[in-house]
Amino acid sequence: MNNFSRRSFLTRTTKASLAIGIGTSGIGSALFACSSGPDKDTVLDNLRTGFTQSDLPYDYAALEPHIDAETMNIHYNKHASSYAEKLREAADEENVDMDKPLEEVMMNISRYSTKMRNNGGGHYNHELFWKIMSPDGGGRPQGELAEAINESFGSFDEFVSKFEEEAKDRFGSGWAWLVIDNNQSLAIGSTPNQDNPLMNDVDFKGIPLMGIDVWEHAYYLNYQNERGEYISNWWNVVDWNQVADRYDRLRR
Known part of the structure; x- marks a missing residue:
């Protein structure tokens, strides 16, 4: 990125600065809170996550051969659906306003129950996961x-290598992420279980641009114990247009 582009990135509106300040209680209301009326912030609408499961944006078989139809069916209709259902149960039990974005809960997750953490994280993570994949995915970002x-990792190939290493080395179940971090830079890391970088008490913090599910239910039917093969093939379905859209919206 040239000097002008970097200065532009660092001096965009206060909204972009607020977006990077992960882990503070005011961020949810400052960035993600839904407003009403003519002043509603439509720029960030696409970044907000609700408490109900969105429709899968493609057929179960659409990502084959990289992700098979049976895995997609079970993953979406069993695992992800259960997270959404139990999230709403937890929200009812803990008097959470489900008209507000789920991101507000994620950014203050230490205030809530384990049930909220596991199912809220599972729902948020999967809603993003479906969105940043496409049957027309693959290639490279533009x-x-x-x-x-390139500025953050040296090259796209170096980025891929580092991301795959994080995903493969995540012990047990979890996710690997590309985020915008507190320094307003791109960063790669991973989180265990259904945690994500929005949570205020995790070691790796940032606003997710993309994430890969490395729970066994995401790949075991087709790849069995070959997590690395699943990760390598996953690049063929990454929708870089969606990832770039998230990046651009957060910078506005």
Whole structure:
């Protein structure tokens, strides 16, 4: 990224600065809170996550051969559906306003129950996961996201290598992520179980741009214990247009 582009990135509106301040109680209301009326912030609408499961944006078989139809069916209709259902139960039990974005809960997760953490994280993570994959995915990012990846990691190939290492080395179940971090830079890391970088008490913090599910239910039917093969093939379905859209919206 040239000097002008970097200065532009660092001096965008206060909304972008607030977006990076992960882990403070005011961030949810400042960035993700839904407003009403003519002043509603439509720029960030696509970043907000609700408490109900969204429709899968493609057929179960659409990501084959990289992700098979049976895995997608079970993953979406059994695992992810259960997270959404139990999240709403937890929200009812803990008097959470489900008209507000789920991100507000994630950013203050230490205030809530284990049930909220596990199912809220599971729901948030999967809602993002479906969105950043596509049957027309693959290739490489373009434009300013590509420039930012090159600046942060040296090259796209180095980025892929580092991301795959994080995903493969996550012990047990979890996720690997590309995020915008507190330094307004791109960063790669992973979280256990259904945790995510939005949570205020995790070691790796940031606003997720993309994430890969490395729970066994995401790949075991097709890849069995070959997690690395699943991760390598996953790049063929990554929708870089969606990832770049998230990046661009957070910078506005």
